[in-house]
Amino acid sequence: MAKIQFIDFGGTARTVEAEPGSTVMEAAIKNGVPGIEAECGGACACATCHVYIEPDWQEKVGPPSSMEEDMLDFAFDVRPNSRLACQIQVKAELDGLTVRTPEKQA
């Protein structure tokens, strides 16, 4: 299991356990983390699981694919460290990953 920390727009941090092979979005939904909506259920089709990767983790997480980059056009306040949580696969190296959720998803 890997630990993933979500920090919401107000600054509250929540840490959850995520299974390797699942996605960061699934870890949030399973644990009822607020700030992630995932309307489309992980199809990379709605941009409501938008997160900001903490700078220390950006290199390990990597950049979005071109399909994800296109979908980020539907998110608000997109920054260079923006990703869609449904497209980040949990793996051992990401143990301790910290992401921030935006003010509004949809």
Add this chain to the structure above:
Amino acid sequence: MTETIKTDCLIIGAGPVGLFAVFELGLLDIRAHVVDILDKIGGQCAELYPEKPIYDIPGFPTVTGQGLIDNLMKQIEPFGAQFHLNEMVSEVETLGTATAPLFRVKTNGDTVFETKTILIAAGGGSFQPKKPPIPEIEAYEQESVYYAVRKIETFRDRSVLIVGGGDSALDWTLNLVPVAKRVTLMHRRDDFRAAPHSVEQMRALVRDEKMDLKIGQATRLEGQEGRLSSVICRDNDGGEFAVACDAMLPFFGLTMKLGPIADWGLSLNENLIPVDTEKFETSVPGIFAIGDINTYPGKLKLILSGFHEGALAAQKVQRYVYPDRRVTFQYTTSSTSLQKKLGVA
């Protein structure tokens, strides 16, 4: 005033559950009209995951969202349901009684129905445009900020800022350039997922100085009494710039909202509609809720659950539509009367 459409059953939502309800109602000789806010049939299956495989539809080890919708359309073809797309049901008025229900239903497209029963199969609610979290944007929604173009004339001789990089943003940019005083298209990156042909046309207009293209994101609105005068934007290096405009069209895709259903006098529980598990009827007799939009103990938001719910709701709809009919249960495999309805006997 348009003519009132009289029907036995109005289905709200053309997703898989609404479509299969057409089938179950059809077997009971009940013709349905179907209303959906999207411009296409299929609900989330068509809008969110047309290409994605679904693995838990009984009898289909795998089927894509669009594949399922195409098959359902084939299956319900004998029943000639009429579809009213691009319309959202806005008002429901009760005309009848608990034992003989009758409703007048209006859509935002001014279609009026008089229906004995209503099946709400609205899934996650209606797909509506996403509104950017720009402070005070609501104050400008009457006169300056629009999420769709209903009439091109609204934008004649105005300075319009269009935000987005998809087909809606590009198509409306191209359509409004000849009408508006000035069109500025703004996108967060100099890369567009819209159809390449539209992007080329847009770039040609920029080269010919017929419109402007800016790269950035809107952060603040300036104006008075709901009238926009400029939009303050941030470029990708953190710098600020202003776009003078009196109309803004943000295109950030769609999100699901419960919408006007909340105003129809139904009991709600956390934006879901509680129903019984015998008839899937709501707190208002004659109005049913099936699929993801309903809730009951043990509810699973699965397409297959919605199919089951539609079949049972149809039985009760039959009671309202044909109160004197003797109900006999029949199988499509063996009943010649059902097979005639399906056009196979």
